[in-house]
Amino acid sequence: xxxxxxxxxxxxxVHPCWKEPARVKCETRGEKVLSAEVExxxxxxxxxxxxxxxxxxEVMFLAERVCGICSVIHNMVFIEGMEAVSGITVPDRAAYxxxxxxxxxxxxxxxxxxxxxxxxxxxxxxxxxxxxxRERAMDCMERIAGVRVNKAYMIPGxxxxxxxxxxxxxxxxxxxxxxxxxxxxxxxxxxxxxxATRSKGVGILMQEQARIARAVGPxxxxxxxxxxxxxxxxxxxxxxxxxxxxxEGDNHxxxxxxxxxxxxxxxxxxxxxxxxxxxPIRGGGTCGAGETVxxxxxxxxxxxxxxxxxxxxxxxxxxxxxxxxxxxxxxxHHMLPGVTSLADVTSVxxxxxxxxxxxxx
Amino acid sequence: MAIYQEKDLRExxxxxxxxxxxDRAVRDLAGMLGMGVQPFRRILIERLDxxxxxxxxxxxxxxxxxxxxxxxxxxxxxxELFTSYLPMxxxxxxxxxxxxxxxxxxxxxxPSEAAARARGRLAEVLRx
Numbered sequence: 001x002x003x004x005x006x007x008x009x010x011x012x013x014v015h016p017c018w019k020e021p022a023r024v025k026c027e028t029r030g031e032k033v034l035s036a037e038v039e040x041x042x043x044x045x046x047x048x049x050x051x052x053x054x055x056x057x058e059v060m061f062l063a064e065r066v067c068g069i070c071s072v073i074h075n076m077v078f079i080e081g082m083e084a085v086s087g088i089t090v091p092d093r094a095a096y097x098x099x100x101x102x103x104x105x106x107x108x109x110x111x112x113x114x115x116x117x118x119x120x121x122x123x124x125x126x127x128x129x130x131x132x133x134r135e136r137a138m139d140c141m142e143r144i145a146g147v148r149v150n151k152a153y154m155i156p157g158x159x160x161x162x163x164x165x166x167x168x169x170x171x172x173x174x175x176x177x178x179x180x181x182x183x184x185x186x187x188x189x190x191x192x193x194x195x196a197t198r199s200k201g202v203g204i205l206m207q208e209q210a211r212i213a214r215a216v217g218p219x220x221x222x223x224x225x226x227x228x229x230x231x232x233x234x235x236x237x238x239x240x241x242x243x244x245x246x247x248e249g250d251n252h253x254x255x256x257x258x259x260x261x262x263x264x265x266x267x268x269x270x271x272x273x274x275x276x277x278x279x280p281i282r283g284g285g286t287c288g289a290g291e292t293v294x295x296x297x298x299x300x301x302x303x304x305x306x307x308x309x310x311x312x313x314x315x316x317x318x319x320x321x322x323x324x325x326x327x328x329x330x331x332x333h334h335m336l337p338g339v340t341s342l343a344d345v346t347s348v349x350x351x352x353x354x355x356x357x358x359x360x361x
Numbered sequence: 362m363a364i365y366q367e368k369d370l371r372e373x374x375x376x377x378x379x380x381x382x383x384d385r386a387v388r389d390l391a392g393m394l395g396m397g398v399q400p401f402r403r404i405l406i407e408r409l410d411x412x413x414x415x416x417x418x419x420x421x422x423x424x425x426x427x428x429x430x431x432x433x434x435x436x437x438x439x440x441e442l443f444t445s446y447l448p449m450x451x452x453x454x455x456x457x458x459x460x461x462x463x464x465x466x467x468x469x470x471x472p473s474e475a476a477a478r479a480r481g482r483l484a485e486v487l488r489x
């Protein structure tokens with residue numbers, strides 16, 4: 001007679017499917033996962049401690065280095081926080097260019113997340129198509145800011161580089177190409193029968209569980225929670241932004257929601273380029289003393305910075321809450337328990353787009 | 362025999378709990394249970410994994426905003442807080458403490474006193 005035993009199976013910290021080191025320990029009975037827990041601490045940066053006591057000019061560059069994948073939003077949220085405490089206003093043209101850069105960053109991040117998922121479920125063809133498409137989004141950002149990652153594009157009172165007319169035309173052409181590609185690959189994902197077997201009904205996160213774990217971003221929105229910080233951002237409000245929500249809460253919903261958000265981002269960028277006002281890109285101003293909580297919608301969800309600065313703009317205290325903290329929590333403690341095949345553990349974990357660098361800031 | 366692949370995570374967990382936002386949540390929770398901060402940190406380290414601890418402040422804020430809203434006794438006791446938001450107590454154990462508190466209120470004990478006694482009982486259950 002077959003004997004069913006309880007086994008604790010560790011995955012990682014070094015695992016072919018993980019982009020970064022994390023150890024997930026699964027308590028299993030047969031193939032079924034009963035519970036899971038995460039061990040971290042393999043890449044703790046202590047970046048908040050490094051930031052304290054430094055002038056904002058240095059912290060601005062450190063903020064981007066919390067996460068290489070979503071560096072733009074770290075730059076944006078920190079700079080908007082410094083602007084809030086110092087009463088600095090941003091010219092309209094710069095505000096629109098910030099949205100363009102932020103949405104390009106969201107596109108590349110979502111493509112990378114979906115690449116990772118396809119790679120994890122061993123659909124390498126689609127994975128490589130997506131990774132190739134991401135390069136075009138990276139090229140768009142490079143054309144505007146001069147570099148691919150850690151761009152430091154936003155500065156208090158504006159942005160560093162304007163968008164030239166020739167670059168605008170190239171950007172619009174790239175957006176059309178991106179839209180075609182994402183449409184094709186999104187349809188391949190949505191209609192693939194083998195993809196559906198690995199994705200539909202797997203790793204379900206119920207709405208109540210998402211609320212308890214305070215899940216954010218696509219992970220929460222795929223479980224029916226219509227929350228997005230962009231709803232309260234003044235520039236996004238001008239663009240009449242509304243979040244995309246799905247209710248299935250499984251791997252398939254999370255990946256498809258990211259595809260849908262890419263189309264939404266493409267629309268927002270086009271709208272910004274169409275409405276882009278003429279004028280300066282820097283308003284000027286001096287960073288000073290104050291205390292604030294600055295929030296922004298990162299590709300993975302709500303990112304917040306608590307900032308306290310002195311009259312010289314030195315950072316006295318800072319606390320960063322990244323979206324991966326609640327999302328990895330929701331994944332480990334709500335999505336993984338109940339998974340019926342150990343082979344699905346990696347795909348469920350990757351579907352939440354976990355960023356260990358953000359988590360271990 | 363030492364198991365070399367298992368790391369001692371206590372120091373890392375302690376560092377998580379002593380950050381500014383976590384410290385505020387830990388102090389609130391320890392005060393709620395009438396415990397010292399340091400013993401309560403030890404309980405958290407022993408009962409919760411690293412990701413629960415990283416998200417502790419978020420879960421606590423979420424409970425403050427929407428947890429245990431219907432029953433004042435549940436709110437005072439942190440029924441959902443200690444079983445769902447921060448699962449440190451078995452639901453059956455919490456139900457027993459809650460039932461005792463409710464019986465005490467029905468026997469004429471003022472609700473605040475019954476809740477305080479129940480929180481003391483909960484602290485006893487949590488202690489290692």
